[in-house]
Amino acid sequence: MPRSDDPNDPKGLIREAYRIEGIALPECRSIFLDWALSLPDGRDQKQALTELHAAYAARDADHPMTQVLREGLNTAQAPRRRGGWRARSR
Numbered sequence: 001m002p003r004s005d006d007p008n009d010p011k012g013l014i015r016e017a018y019r020i021e022g023i024a025l026p027e028c029r030s031i032f033l034d035w036a037l038s039l040p041d042g043r044d045q046k047q048a049l050t051e052l053h054a055a056y057a058a059r060d061a062d063h064p065m066t067q068v069l070r071e072g073l074n075t076a077q078a079p080r081r082r083g084g085w086r087a088r089s090r
Helices: 013-019 026-039 045-057 063-074
Strands: none
Touching: 013 026, 013 045, 013 063, 026 063, 045 063
16 A cells, blocks of 8 residues: 555545546545545644645545545544543553
8 A cells, every 4th residue: 555744644545536537436446435534643634634624625626535525524423532441441
């Protein structure tokens, strides 16, 4: 898997999605989910989305990943307390 120096896209998933010819909305949503799950703990998702959208939307406004990033921004929530074993182990 390609790595990236971008702290907002450490696996380069978003960058690679923009490079795939003919990619459609469902594939972009799948890539976005993988991106969201692989974002390092402590990295603010809304901030990362804001920066990624700013970096890509201007040059690829009609790309399906731009739509997915925009949808993500509209639904992103502030960080919350994690439940489960992570919360109990502190």
